[in-house]
Amino acid sequence: MSIKILPPKTILITGCSSGIGYHAAHALKNLGYKIIASCRKHEDVTRLQQEGLICIQCDLANEDSVNQAWKEALEITQGSIDALFNNGAFGLPGAIEDLSRQALEHQFATNVFGTQQLTNLVIKQMRKQGHGRIIYNSSVLGFAAMAYRGAYNSSKFAIEGLADTLRIELAQDPIQISLIEPGPILSCFRENAHQEYLKWVQADQSAHRANYKSMETRLTKKGASAPFTLGPEAVTKALIHALQAKNAKARYRVTTPTHLFAILKRLLPSKALDWVLMKAGGDGRR
Numbered sequence: 001m002s003i004k005i006l007p008p009k010t011i012l013i014t015g016c017s018s019g020i021g022y023h024a025a026h027a028l029k030n031l032g033y034k035i036i037a038s039c040r041k042h043e044d045v046t047r048l049q050q051e052g053l054i055c056i057q058c059d060l061a062n063e064d065s066v067n068q069a070w071k072e073a074l075e076i077t078q079g080s081i082d083a084l085f086n087n088g089a090f091g092l093p094g095a096i097e098d099l100s101r102q103a104l105e106h107q108f109a110t111n112v113f114g115t116q117q118l119t120n121l122v123i124k125q126m127r128k129q130g131h132g133r134i135i136y137n138s139s140v141l142g143f144a145a146m147a148y149r150g151a152y153n154s155s156k157f158a159i160e161g162l163a164d165t166l167r168i169e170l171a172q173d174p175i176q177i178s179l180i181e182p183g184p185i186l187s188c189f190r191e192n193a194h195q196e197y198l199k200w201v202q203a204d205q206s207a208h209r210a211n212y213k214s215m216e217t218r219l220t221k222k223g224a225s226a227p228f229t230l231g232p233e234a235v236t237k238a239l240i241h242a243l244q245a246k247n248a249k250a251r252y253r254v255t256t257p258t259h260l261f262a263i264l265k266r267l268l269p270s271k272a273l274d275w276v277l278m279k280a281g282g283d284g285r286r
Contacts, residue, residue, distance in 0.1 A: 009243065010033070010034040011028060011035055013028075013035060014087050014088030014115070015088025018188040019189060020232045021037070022048075023231075023232035023233060023235075024087065025037040028236070034077070035053060036055075036077065038057065038058035039058070056076075060110040060117075061106070070118060083132065083133040084133075084134045085239060088114075089110060090111070090196060091152040091190075092196040093152070093197045093215060094200065099150065099151055103151065108155055112159060112162075123175065126175045132174070132176075136180070138181045141156050142157055143265060144277060145277065148208070159179075176242075180235055180242065184224065184229040185231070186229060186231050190219045197219065234254050234255065235254055
């Protein structure tokens with residue numbers, strides 16, 4: 001890959017223990033960027049440090065952890081962060097009616113509240129230094145809802161709303177805001193989601209228990225579980241453009257399903273779109 005690096009380029013990336021964040025951190029480091037990766041767990045921080053990455057601990061669900069991670073990032077970079085890639089997130093599967101208030105708060109604490117807390121800290125620094133780029137890793141589920149993904153759907157819908165609003169509010173500032181909207185990507189996402197499901201959903205007491213059996217099969221399947229699945233490098237490619245383009249795009253749609261559902265959402269009435277999304281989700285069984 002022949003890519004021109006425009007230094008200095010110091011990038012803070014959240015959620016680097018596996019998948020998209022892990023690939024992006026290593027790929028961008030290999031291209032010459034200065035990467036500050038972050039992970040929620042101490043053992044993952046140690047592992048990435050042993051692999052040659054600068055890595056700090058950041059639990060987005062914990063306000064104090066976010067503040068401490070930001071302090072460490074500023075010390076490492078001597079007060080200059082050129083870009084933030086808000087990648088850290090997880091999915092909590094289950095029918096909405098089976099998710100308690102505590103479960104939804106758990107989902108939003110990382111995907112929305114911690115992410116935006118860190119973003120707000122970064123904005124102040126970027127305005128002070130006179131430049132910066134903030135890229136949110138959203139999802140096709142940030143604009144197209146599918147059954148049994150309600151907590152994750154709504155957290156990504158919220159991220160899209162925050163990013164779109166920031167783009168307007170910061171229009172006069174030298175800070176560019178972008179969203180990346182991946183569809184199915186090979187990662188540990190389903191494995192982690194399955195653990196969240198087991199923790200928070202009482203499947204045997206649910207009106208949806210029959211469909212949950214098929215959902216559990218999907219969550220525990222090794223490899224790709226959906227058509228048009230791509231590797232994490234597809235997201236890294238979009239990220240590089242968002243970092244380097246003179247005028248970054250507001251949205252980067254990654255994978256065929258994302259492009260398709262974006263078109264269908266513009267063209268179809270709500271009931272027709274609901275039917276398509278229901279079929280895409282296996283009538284609630286996937």
